[in-house]
Amino acid sequence: MPPLNRSHWRDAYIYASDDRSTMLGGLWVAEGLTNANLYCMLQIFCLFTDTFDLYDSCEQLVERDGKPLKPGDYYIVTAGSITVTDEVTQIRTPSLPSGTRVASFTDAVRQRDRRCVITGRQALLAHLGGWDTFETTHIFPLAYEQKWLDSNYSDWITIPPAKESDGTINSVQNGILLGSNIRCFFDAYKLAIDPDDNYKIVCFAPDAGDFKISGRHLDQTFLDNPHRPVDQVLRWHFRQAVLVNMRGAGEACLEADFPPGSDMIGEIMRGAKAAERMEFELFTRFNAIENRT
Template sequence: MSPNRALQRNISFYDATNPQEALGGVVQNGSITEANFLDILGILLVVDGVSPLRAQGRMSNHIVSRRDVPLKTGVYNIYCDASIQISNEPWIQRLVSRFAYREKDTFRREISNRDRKCVISGIVNPESSIQAGNWAGFKAAHIFPLEREGHWIQYDYGRWITDMDDAPRSSKISSSQNGILLLAHVHQVFQQYLISVNPDDGYKVVVFDLDRFGLDGKILDPLCRSPDDPHHASDELLRWHFRQSVLANMRGAGEPIFEHDFPPETDMVGEILAGHYGQERFDLDITDRLR
């Protein structure tokens, strides 16, 4: 059974005109501020015209404002003079499997040499290990998933890559600007959109699951994002990943967290096809194996 993103939420929000059906929610570990919450509502909710949204605690009657203070847990009613709709912006699923993310040697080498540590946790690969070429436990992570290159090309995300101006558009997805170095377990939850970085709030790390690894509220290491480095991680791609994480974790009941560690002798194809987004997941997996 795949994990459910909604089960551990400690914040939920509702249209004040329909207080029985949640519009969404989130696990608050402390890093989401009131100002962040209002920005996130702007991603998740669509209203007619320019009518402003107002979020108010159902029990406390506290009105959420643009303050840099942690959003308190609980239930919030959303008020608006116009009708409120949940955004239908597409969520882009990505693979988490033993076949996924076979990084090109060049990509892995460039990311490792630039970052030299997990840029979210801060765990450093010792210099002696670097000199020995030992990067065990670290992964060069694509911010935008490699297996969704067709989507990348369709929407011209290569325009956000500035260090490969003369490269064919399709190859820009492997630019070091589309990568950061992470510990292997952090890489997995990054792929699942359970952790992300908000480049519009000081590069703050936000954990959308229970913060088992103590990463919520950390700051993305400046090594990977220095504007003086032409190969720095792209703010636009970090922003894309954060927005996708909001959609995955906070909209409605949330998107599924896909099973990827199948026991031996499991009918993996059958399990995938029977689940959410089954055919799409299957097609992505086949494409990745053939890459």
Template structure:
């Protein structure tokens, strides 16, 4: 059983690694994960994950363990300039006003200058048919009429620096909403964002346009699937909404 594609960095703790395995592993019963060099089982702690080889074994004889075949949504090149995209971009900019990953504030927002900042879709716009077929619209609470799928709602968007957006679309990092909205990097961390927290400005529960936790959870799951099966799966999109 091959699990690969994850590059160890400071955002990967024992708890984070085990939560990734919860997504990857399909088991008929409980299993344990052991660092081969020490024989010590991993626990759901905030201790940094140590480099090395890890063995995954069931507790009971006869139990089965295998890697999920769940497909990963591949992101493809998507550049559109329709009216609904303009509305999406404006709402995300208005809500966030900064890169919600790095905290970098757009000091030129007052003159409507947003060069270097992108309104990024969490679920890719290029896969709208998949979005509709699987009922993702149910998570969007501010749709504009019955014919609005909700994919261009600001609840499916985050404002990011353009360089950070590329990393997000490539599943190089994601946000785990079930671990305090912690940013988890799956590759090297050149921007030093791993372990930091998604800015609260985009997820204020009292705000009608707050980002949906279900979509962040979906993106994190996709990032695990894309990065950790074998040598990782190809996934790429430049879903540019500047």
């Protein structure tokens, strides 16, 4: 069976007003999404040469306001041009890096959060070292450390790891503790945190939305912690989620459930974005190992 692409569960669709036969993108309208959110997300995956407005299927202007977004068709009206960006997205998988370089990162994130940051569920056995069903994840993936370095993303970090060789990408400010199932949705870009809308949790797929978290905002106690993730990495992840889910037909969902005894490598190679996924798996593991050179 071919992999699902993310248009299969959409209930809102975006078109240019002068070409209503070509879908530019769309989304699943989750709880808490507003008209203003849609305008902002459009500016992530579309490039405009002039100002624009949105109209609904009744030819009514959609204001840039906090009213709940509704399912349906939306049409962009502008005196300029509209181009869907060809920006390359960075795939990620639920693989957890394990190695000497990420050990202190894992400890620091656990001790800071001690709960799933998105749902608020407490790690009740944390004081005994019990972290079952809780997992740390890099917001900007460890597999892309070279991109992190080349783009000077380390400038975002004010709290580097104690060991310089661990690299700034392993700063506690690039990590978050999540429940295991929530982490899978986060890593699949099915949910994200919008730091530019008061740290709103946005779900992009019904299975993530089933946790009734979409539209909530991160806890203020977490936001007041000086060691919390920096806005720039949350913004990077949110941008990736918008591109992956809303642009065009949406990108394919990568298989993540490999039953015991299955040919995982074979399944990956037969799946979507096989080369990119194998590269991600390789560099996730490679970058988790201490660099002794």
